[in-house]
Amino acid sequence: MATALVVLAAGMGSRMRSDRPKVLHEVGGAPLLAHALRAGRALAPERVVVVTGPDMEAVAAAAHEECPEAGIAVQAERLGTGHAVAQAAPFLQSFEGDVVVLYGDTPFIRPETLAALAEARARAEVVVLGFEPADPARYGRLVTEGEGLLRIVEWQDASEEERQIRLCNSGVLAAPAELLLKLVQRLTPAATSGEQYLTDVVELARQDGARATFVRGSEAEMLGVNSRADLAAAEAAFQARARAALLETGVTLTAPETVMLSHDTVIGRDAEIEPYVVFGPGVTVETGARIRAFSHLEGCHVSRGSVVGPYARLRPGCELAENARVGNFVEIKNATLGAGVKVNHLSYIGDAAIGAQSNVGAGTVTCNYDGVSKHRTEIGADVFIGSDTMLVAPVRVGDGAMTGSGSVITEDVPAEALALGRARQVNKPGLAAKLMARLRARAQRNKAG
Structure with a gap:
């Protein structure tokens, strides 16, 4: 019928x-x-x-x-x-x-x-x-x-x-x-x-x-929803049902009651989800991946063997290939990370592609927004990005290249090249002590006055 x-x-x-x-x-x-x-x-x-x-x-x-x-x-x-x-x-x-x-x-x-x-x-x-x-x-x-x-x-x-x-x-x-x-x-x-x-x-x-x-x-x-209390009860009922379904399919939730899921969350068997992870809509986590505590994922795909977090944020358009590593206080948006890529600490990667086995040092930022438009950063395979590198998009870094720590990269880097984009260090003997003495004297005068 x-x-x-x-x-x-x-x-x-x-x-x-x-x-x-x-x-x-x-x-x-x-x-x-x-x-x-x-x-x-x-x-x-x-x-x-x-x-x-x-x-x-x-x-x-x-x-x-x-x-x-x-x-x-x-x-x-x-x-x-x-x-x-x-x-x-x-x-x-x-x-x-x-x-x-x-x-x-x-x-x-x-x-x-x-x-x-x-x-x-x-x-x-x-x-x-x-x-x-x-x-x-x-x-x-x-x-x-x-x-x-x-x-x-x-x-x-x-x-x-x-x-x-x-x-x-x-x-x-x-x-x-x-x-x-x-x-x-x-x-x-x-x-x-x-x-x-x-x-x-x-x-x-x-x-x-x-x-x-x-x-x-x-x-x-x-269960019908007619009030905010009903809505909260409905959310609790949905979460309980969704968590139970994941456990039944072989997903490890170390503290199930702390994990928040979405209507379309897909997690493969033998994946491990640590406490206080939030899944927004559009997330797929493959078999054997690990999402560590206090991470937030939305609109992203995490391949098998990858580790995310703790305290990581994956935003829409993020694609992690197998065995990628995204560590603490790292945010990734509209970016593709190849197999074995590591972005382990305190970095922002947006509108970018990173080739396999590349390493991104702590404090790295892809500077993707010029105030009007977004621009892409392309990083090749086996690249080493030094800590605190600012990659001013649009920019490309070729396979096997390196950037020196603290560099601001505004031009393309050829394959296997070392790019340095920072001011030359100059040491002034004794000047630190003189400056500190001057500052302390000024502070004492201000206090007396």
């Missing part, structure tokens, strides 16, 4: 106390909306519709970044979840298949749960995803009879007897597109809130002789 996704993302999330739409807040370095769309991808949908609110172009942009083919429906007035689904109708005309409704602020639904939802359509026209939380609180309740779902009642409309029900509504449901669109057109505003509840389609369907049922998911995957 063909499937279409309708993802509801029109809420501003007033409890977030934010100018940013709720679904754009991030977990694991990706917007909540992106997580929801990825969850829905498990159903291989033929159509995707994201329902946003007015003036939410940023939400539409985030949806298209994750799912370029998504249609964007705008809910001009926020009149409830049922009304929101109705806005997707123009994108579902002539669609012959099931619609699955997801929520942009519920990022953790598992593929297995969505598969169970889709499979349950074989025994009923409307299928709702339920769960049993430790504290049902103010969730809507599923009123059931055997495998049948009789109705969904919102907490504020429920009787005391109905509030004792433990099976709660996640909001996620599946139904044939034609049926669902007819049902949402018949919804009427609730007396207590004035909103059109999507949950009311269950009773409407049963009134028309259709069947309704439910499947169960876990409380953890139904």
